[in-house]
Amino acid sequence: xxxxxxxxxDSGFGGLTVLRALAERMPWARFVFLGDTxxxxxxxxxxxxxxxxxxxxxxxxxxxxxxGYLVIACNTASALALEAIEAAVAVPVLGVIEPGAEAAxxxxxxxxxxxxxxxxxxxxxxxAAACQRRGLxxxxxxxxxxxxxxxxxxxxxxxTEQVLRIYLDELLAEAAGAGQHPDTLVLGCTHYPLLRGxxxxxxxxGVTVIDxxxxxxxxxxxxxxxxxxxxVGAESGNQPGICCFATDSVAKFERLGSRFLxxxxxxxxxxxxxx
Amino acid sequence: xxxxxxxxxDSGFGGLTVLRALAERMPWARFVFLGDTxxxxxxxxxxxxxxxxxxxxxxxxxxxxxxGYLVIACNTASALALEAIEAAVAVPVLGVIEPGAEAAxxxxxxxxxxxxxxxxxxxxxxxAAACQRRGLxxxxxxxxxxxxxxxxxxxxxxxTEQVLRIYLDELLAEAAGAGQHPDTLVLGCTHYPLLRGxxxxxxxxGVTVIDxxxxxxxxxxxxxxxxxxxxVGAESGNQPGICCFATDSVAKFERLGSRFLxxxxxxxxxxxxxx
Numbered sequence: 001x002x003x004x005x006x007x008x009x010d011s012g013f014g015g016l017t018v019l020r021a022l023a024e025r026m027p028w029a030r031f032v033f034l035g036d037t038x039x040x041x042x043x044x045x046x047x048x049x050x051x052x053x054x055x056x057x058x059x060x061x062x063x064x065x066x067x068g069y070l071v072i073a074c075n076t077a078s079a080l081a082l083e084a085i086e087a088a089v090a091v092p093v094l095g096v097i098e099p100g101a102e103a104a105x106x107x108x109x110x111x112x113x114x115x116x117x118x119x120x121x122x123x124x125x126x127x128a129a130a131c132q133r134r135g136l137x138x139x140x141x142x143x144x145x146x147x148x149x150x151x152x153x154x155x156x157x158x159x160t161e162q163v164l165r166i167y168l169d170e171l172l173a174e175a176a177g178a179g180q181h182p183d184t185l186v187l188g189c190t191h192y193p194l195l196r197g198x199x200x201x202x203x204x205x206g207v208t209v210i211d212x213x214x215x216x217x218x219x220x221x222x223x224x225x226x227x228x229x230x231x232v233g234a235e236s237g238n239q240p241g242i243c244c245f246a247t248d249s250v251a252k253f254e255r256l257g258s259r260f261l262x263x264x265x266x267x268x269x270x271x272x273x274x275x
Numbered sequence: 276x277x278x279x280x281x282x283x284x285d286s287g288f289g290g291l292t293v294l295r296a297l298a299e300r301m302p303w304a305r306f307v308f309l310g311d312t313x314x315x316x317x318x319x320x321x322x323x324x325x326x327x328x329x330x331x332x333x334x335x336x337x338x339x340x341x342x343g344y345l346v347i348a349c350n351t352a353s354a355l356a357l358e359a360i361e362a363a364v365a366v367p368v369l370g371v372i373e374p375g376a377e378a379a380x381x382x383x384x385x386x387x388x389x390x391x392x393x394x395x396x397x398x399x400x401x402x403a404a405a406c407q408r409r410g411l412x413x414x415x416x417x418x419x420x421x422x423x424x425x426x427x428x429x430x431x432x433x434x435t436e437q438v439l440r441i442y443l444d445e446l447l448a449e450a451a452g453a454g455q456h457p458d459t460l461v462l463g464c465t466h467y468p469l470l471r472g473x474x475x476x477x478x479x480x481g482v483t484v485i486d487x488x489x490x491x492x493x494x495x496x497x498x499x500x501x502x503x504x505x506x507v508g509a510e511s512g513n514q515p516g517i518c519c520f521a522t523d524s525v526a527k528f529e530r531l532g533s534r535f536l537x538x539x540x541x542x543x544x545x546x547x548x549x550x
Contacts, residue, residue, distance in 0.1 A: 145423050148419055159438055163434055
């Protein structure tokens with residue numbers, strides 16, 4: 001069985017953690033991944049700029065690569081540019097925020113959820129809003145040092161653990177100050193799954209770590225299975241597999257990408273979006 | 276006496292350390308600063324991309340803002356895009372690499388120089404080449420965690436000191452392995468002057484810290500004084516002072532910029548370079 005083309009978009013290569021989860025659930029699908037590495041990081045940019053960059057990237061995946069379904073494997077773009085992307089392309093678009101909040105809602109017993117993310121994601125309060133829509137209370141914390149530490153490869157380094165504990169202490173203090181009793185921590189950045197082991201050691205007992213990447217892949221697989229079941233026998237001719245594009249730094253993408261994808265990313269093709 | 280317009284360019288606001296040094300030496304000049312914040316950081320991007328961005332930014336300063344002299348207050352752009360900038364504009368252009376290497380040459384007794392910088396600056400080996408042209412041996416080290424730590428405001432934090440000591444130990448080990456006896460450390464990134472106090476505590480005794488920002492300001496002031504002396508009496512009508520532009524994140528620029536400039540940056544004007 002060959003499936004439709006799933007476009008997966010991120011500002012960099014952190015979204016490869018989402019692609020990894022997607023490919024595990026949908027080995028029959030063809031994935032086209034675009035990392036807008038020439039213009040990363042989105043996390044410190046304004047909504048206006050992020051929306052423009054993300055819409056251009058989405059159009060590349062749909063119009064040039066034939067994606068029939070789009071996963072925004074970037075929390076910042078999901079938080080700030082989902083509407084702009086939906087307006088730019090005519091295919092279903094899934095971000096990482098809603099599936100992450102939904103997974104937290106299923107997990108939490110106290111109704112109090114903590115979220116760690118980039119500056120721009122936190123400033124958007126997209127997770128807090130998604131929690132609120134589900135009757136949960138969300139407290140968010142920007143952790144701008146974690147991405148550079150992960151990209152430096154210090155995922156098991158004592159410095160990273162110190163930084164993580166500082167951020168978590170501040171977050172727990174803020175939650176306590178608001179009279180909350182959080183039992184769930186959402187990883188609101190696609191880089192963070194590489195710190196999952198360390199995070200699970202550092203959170204207080206009774207706090208469950210939720211990976212938005214996994215939650216998103218689960219949701220996408222459900223949507224795709226449904227679509228597939230509606231066109232049984234309609235072979236698309238697309239070969240299953242993964243194909244990666246980047247707007248810059250192909251060498252760095254190839255070098256670091258495997259840490260996020262879990263295996264070699266293969267050859268990465270350079271594209272110019274005219275930025 | 277009113278002077279010509281000096282354009283100062285950086286990918287972000289780190290270059291405000293250079294602007295600060297320039298303004299201290301040339302209180303009679305008018306400075307126009309552009310931070311290409313929509314497309315930072317340059318440090319992790321390819322030469323092709325950096326050259327295009329830098330040339331566009333240089334043209335803005337010269338063609339739209341009337342700069343008659345250009346200081347590239349960004350090590351990465353100086354290392355990778357100086358020729359592209361010189362080709363793009365018709366005014367004198369000064370980067371930070373040559374003045375930094377020149378200051379190191381004046382300082383060192385052993386002839387062995389250490390340089391810390393971003394990934395892209397180190398990958399270009401621009402400092403090593405500039406040292407070599409002066410008969411010095413340069414050993415370079417990329418320190419990708421320092422900029423995020425500085426932007427987090429952790430300039431006196433124990434975590435930053437640990438990271439700094441790890442980088443310096445690796446750099447000193449590399450120099451020793453090459454049979455070198457470095458007595459000079461060049462700060463090859465405009466963010467690093469904010470760590471100068473900590474750096475001076477962390478380097479071995481007998482190692483002098485050289486700030487490229489200061490060296491560049493000294494060179495620019497000499498060039499401008501010379502130009503000024505050639506047109507005595509020719510009032511340009513330009514008011515002395517500082518005017519800042521950014522391609523994005525004006526709020527962040529205004530908030531963080533003062534740490535680098537040493538005083539409030541005033542109102543920052545948003546410009547669109549069409550990236």
